[in-house]
Amino acid sequence: MKWLQRHVRPEQVRELSLLLLLVVAVVFFGSLIDGYYTSRTFNRIASSVIIIMVAAVGQTLVVLTRNIDLSVGSLIGCAAYVTGHELGLHPGMHPLVAVLIAMALGAAAGVINGALVTLGRVPSIIVTLGTLAIYRGILVDYSGAKTITTDTLPAWLLNLPQATLATIGNLDLREMVVLALAIVALFQFATTRMNFGRLFYAIGSNPDAAHLVGLPTRRIVFAAFVLSGALAGLAGFMTLARFGTITVDNGRGVELQVVAAVVVGGVNIFGGSGTVVGAMLGAVMIGTLEQSLFRLQINEFWRDALMGLLILLAVASDAVILSRMRALWARTELKLIAKPAPAPASGGAQR
């Protein structure tokens, strides 16, 4: 126990507990749905959550710094639309260029968000609530409210969702899924093992202190928004590949799903704690619930009600578990022990 407490952080236990909840959910649905344990279920959930997952990684970075990015839904829509539009004009474009267009567009929007937050000192919720509307408005004007249709898109793009890297047994490891997982791994590494990444935690944990000890607060918050934008752009590209038909309305409301994934994944909405892997698990949790509820033979109209309840339960059980863990950790550790050995009475006697 002692060893465990020294080497495992409460947050990691929380992630384990989320994993456990996930298993419980899967077993639960498995018992209700015939043929649930098939590769199809896996593929379905995997390819449906990656969009939310990639955006949630970016959102995690922003939320860690005690900010929020509500503009991701609009960014996903913009990136999907613009990339689709460009691909329609230049069908011969290299796939990598298309991805870069999407990410650059998102990053550019992230630069605007980040500049307004850091240089303009406008609270992020206000900035991104505003840009949520503005980016969408620009898209509608830019596009003339036209729709991107699959017939204008190159075949490689439309086939991307099924493109499989490897097959393990019945499970397809699809390229886009692998890409999303690689991004999660990359950012998990960066935020736990790189000094640059640790600053996200420091700043969210105590912004005043971060400023006073001279951490590059602005640069880090700025970076968080740019990365969130770029990843939303990538999510937009994935949306384009997956749905093919892109209206100017695409991605609307996705920001709430992304925030839900982050919150369910145990990232503290007030900054400073939570992990990228947690956010991934949150996205998977929500994706699993959503996809499974689709398949459950229940009334169409019940799904949202159940979804709301399940999110609440996920958050509640997670919070209860975490506070229990923290209490357990705190009780045995938070003691400052004065060493009795050196200079026993000098402290008092000198006066």
Place this chain on the structure above:
Amino acid sequence: AQEIKPGQAENMVLLPKFLGIAVFDQAHKGAEEAAAELKNPTKLQFLGPTPENSVAGQIEIVTNATTQGVNAIMISNNAGDQIGPAVKAAHDKGITVVSWDSPIPSSEGEDVFVAQVDFKETGKVMADMALKILGDAGGKFAVLSASPDAANQNAWIAAMKDALKDAKYSKLDLVETVYGNDQSELSYNQAVALVDKHPDLKLIMAPTTVGIAAAAKAMQDEKLCDKVKVSGLGLPAEMVAYTMNGCAPAFALWSFVDLGYLSYYTAYALATHAIKPEEGAKFHAGRMGDYTITKDPTRAKGLRILMGPFSVYDKSNVEAAAK
């Protein structure tokens, strides 16, 4: 039929369900064409709300138009009867109100509804396409609709269910209706979920242009085009690829350009008092020919003008239509 006198200044508003889907742009195009033909010196206003704010937005636009004292409002109603009070206020002020694409269910405050096709016929056309695709052996099929609130879609589905009672369709088994809210993402997920829930599903019928395209893409991504076909109401430009590769062998639609064109003619005729909004009134609508106002058989009170006809698209004609 009454000839309409061009060149009169009528301030007219074309109000779609919301901005951002292709069909309404086509309707706008048609209305502009009519406006040019009728030499209306006042520019046509094309105003619409955002999708998530559709109900409140349509009400706001109607109310503001009323305040401004426009002469005619052409609305594709997405607010059910909730638009009623606002439209009634407009009508009471002497503004011509023409609904198109989707009517006002109670018909209150509305002069006439320009129906794209007969809603009963829509049901029959969908049933026929299903039969044609599934063949005599029949099989299970499901409906992927827009929102549970959409008046026109609901009417079509009801009409299709009616049509299915005929013995001819006895082998067709409608298992479920699901809703994708005219969002590609949700429609896509719904389509995928349908095949999971019903492993022996043969056909998804989507009476919405967004839904049918999303369903076709989903089946293609799932490599299920051989097993599960997609049909419904779709735009040729969006569907051509799926029709050619066999995912969506047949689908139907009317021309939204024509619908916009006819709506404009109707509203202009009413606003200039060339005709009265009553049963039996006849007028000449430019290139589309003569039309008569009749009772709307699908609603208790309202009047309608029936545009028709349907075009059913398949491999033979879709490429030409897509241009």
Place this chain on the structure above:
Amino acid sequence: MTGPTDPIFELRNIAKRFGATQALEDVSIALHAGEVHALLGENGAGKSTLIKIMTGIHRPDRGQIRLAGRDIVIGSAAEAQRHGIAAIYQEPLLFPDLNVAENIFISHQDRGLLTGWGQMFRRADSILAALGVELDVRSPARGLTLAAQQSVEIAKAISLNVRVLIMDEPTASLSAHEVAQLFKLVRDLRDRGVAILFVSHRLEEVFEIADKVTVFRDGRLISTRPRAEATPQRAIADMVGREMGLLQPRPGAKRGERILAVRGLGRGGVFQGVEFDIHRGEVLGFAGLVGAGRTDVGLALFGIEPATEGSIAVDGEEVSLRSPRQAMARGIAYLSEDRRQLGLSLPMSIAANITLPVLARYLNRLGLIRAEMERATAETYRKRLAIRASSVEVLVAKLSGGNQQKVMLSKWLNTHPRLLILDEPTRGIDVGAKAEVHAMIRELAEEGIAILLISSDLPEVLAMSDRVLVMREGRQVAILDRDSADQETVMTAAMGQEAAAHAPAEAPA
């Protein structure tokens, strides 16, 4: 090592204004390598402001800053760090979600790309060991006691190889033992040639460690004297502008009837076996090393963290105190040790803070606040405790630490308590204010209020208390009478050596 050399760090003719407040006016100070320079002044004299100018957090309105003979401009905290200037601020500034080790090293500029956790833990361990504290460097800083936080702050400053180290009241939440440890360290640093600026309100400490003493009053420099020429009396006179006595022992009070009887009190694993009585007009001191569990006893009595074992009887009637309201209904008030986090609503006015616990008294039948009455009450306390503010409508955030402390004391006095628990009531307040608080304690005790005084300032506890309860590691180890309590016995009991022999835990009467 104190040489007559040129100063390493020098501020000349500095002025700084905040709105209507002239925080600093024409102040000059010079720090020399290998010298501990103490800075004294009443609350609000401008000490912290000067420090923030030294570390680049505030820009001076006027004046020059020179480092090693060259004029410099310090634009940010990071720049100050690059110049080798580090500070420990008055209020600890930790990152609660980061672990202790990371808190120590996070602001280092040269950390490279990857986080070497193992190495970081080892270095943090060794720095803390040198400081004489044992703290799990892997545990998050959240929930650390103020003293532990302070230790981490000190470790943080030490970990940077600084030329100039500024300490703004580093000992405020430390008890004698930790202070001794800290001073050993400060002397080490001094001997290594670091220039140290040391701010404290505890005069004994200042005269123990300082080589030079500078006094501020109202934003102006009053005097700078070498240790040899400075005396506590002179320093006080400089600070307050008049002569003032040192800490006077309070004459013993006659006990009134018993108000509170506590038996076998404990809370799961945090503290246990606390037993004492307290009577009207009595001051019961709580002594112990930091983390000994004194605050936890206070929290249990106030119902914030209810006790899980033992009994509490008020006026002979056993009560269950499960919320602050229940405690307040029994006439118990608790002044918390952390005024910023737990005590005050900083963006609100002095008046609003003072009336908060008994707001109901200031409401009319409709539940609206009777503003006049509220202001009148606040005004009384502003006068009585000499709170420095132009009016009671001033926001508490604008006050200096000491004045904030007085607002908090007013707030609790206004509940008219029968038992007042004071947790570090003089932490961070100047001699003048401290003397006022002490006078207040005397006065209150005379009025018949029972006072439970938790303090890490041992001379204070000894001077003020009728009896002293000593705690160690969550246990009560002794209750000493006024006559038998002196620094040595208390410290011995608190540190656990010969405790039993010296002062057997007497059974409460």
Place this chain on the structure above:
Amino acid sequence: MRLLARLRGWEGLLLVLLVAIVAMNVTRSPYYLGVENIVNLFQLEIEKIIVALTMTLLIINGEIDLSVASIMGLAACVMAWLFRHGAPMPWALLGGLAAGGAAGAFNGFWVAYVGLPSLAVTLAGLIGYRGVARILVEDRSYGGYPAWFDAIGQQPQLGPVTVSIAVFAVLFAIVAVILHDSGFGRIVYVMGNNLQAARYSGVRIKPAKLSLFVASGLNAALAGLLYAARLGSVRGDLAQGFELDIITIVLLGGVSIFGGSGNLVGVGLSILVILNLRNGMGLADITGNTQTSVIGALLILSVLIPNIAQTVRSNWKGRET
């Protein structure tokens, strides 16, 4: 009078903005100054601004309620369902209100007594309550209420003023007094800027939080029912997506999203600014996304410009001395 004393800084800016917008509207549109248009200007957004009042209390308290629009829908659907199933209209209305209160209490329970972040709880509520509303009415549209009910929402009852507007005016006054002059209002602020200090001062924070959420739920239900009266019929998607507009109104009013600061004068001005701007744009035939974009930009600029001005001013001062 005390409210007026708070007119400074942010509120001053909003006032300037308001005057500019009104001036522009007057010159740009001949229809703007009509009584009918002024009534419409309020009426078209009336439900949002009613809900914004309790949202102000919640945000100052350091919480947020994302589920308000869903509660509006829920209350209307409960009312519609009860009425359709034979309940007399007054009972159906009470049922709708009760549903709103219950939803608010449910939110409040999790936030106040379990300690979950309100953002997460009410995000779940946003999805869940809408779901319950949909279970009740499915894909139908329920209309046909008594004429007096429709009249409440659709016709001016008090001179040129509708019941909804009167309700808003009364609620505004009540909330202003509660927030700025009552003991409860004081506690709302204290909890918003330092919850621990409130707890250590013996403030009963749990019941206080719970009651705020219940008030928010009840008020949203009231607004939902008024909206139902205005529309004359109820569907499952009633008021969908209103939450962002409501929060925008409150934030533009200068209420800090982190709690503890802001006041109702600011929110009142923000309401006038947004309503007049929307109305002016509507009359200028600017709709849909462009309208929301402009308001989004306004939201950002309203914080950005004072910040820039402040920076410039302090730089200026620095040079002077």
